[in-house]
Amino acid sequence: MRRYEKGDSNNVVQAMCNMCGREIKIQNGLVLDGVLSIEYKWGYFSDFDGQTHSFDICQECYKKLEKSFVIPIDKENTNEML
Ligand SMILES: [Zn+2]
Numbered sequence: 001m002r003r004y005e006k007g008d009s010n011n012v013v014q015a016m017c018n019m020c021g022r023e024i025k026i027q028n029g030l031v032l033d034g035v036l037s038i039e040y041k042w043g044y045f046s047d048f049d050g051q052t053h054s055f056d057i058c059q060e061c062y063k064k065l066e067k068s069f070v071i072p073i074d075k076e077n078t079n080e081m082l
Contacts, residue, residue, distance in 0.1 A: 001056055002037075005029070017058035019065070024058060034059045 001018050005011040011029035016022065025032040036057040042048035057065065066073055 002031075015056055017061055018055040019057055019061035022058050022060075024056065036062050 001016045002012050003014040005013050008029075012026050012031055013029070015024040015026055015031055015035065017024060017035075024035055031037075037054075038056075039052065039054040041052045042050070
């Protein structure tokens with residue numbers, strides 16, 4: 001969950017993990033922690049037709065979520081980071 005400065009969707013003023021409610025570190029409008037940030041627009045044949053869902057998950061909650069998967073996540077190392 002993110003809150004942005006009014007009129008500036010690039011400037012984050014607050015971010016919280018949707019699973020545990022932990023505040024995520026923000027500095028100068030940027031998210032400093034590793035966060036899984038999802039924004040997904042559901043399609044016609046889903047139960048959420050036309051809805052856009054967005055949420056943030058902190059690293060600790062992501063680890064718990066990953067452990068709950070029956071099939072392991074595909075992982076690959078990236079050498080170039082932004
Ligand atoms: Zn969390």
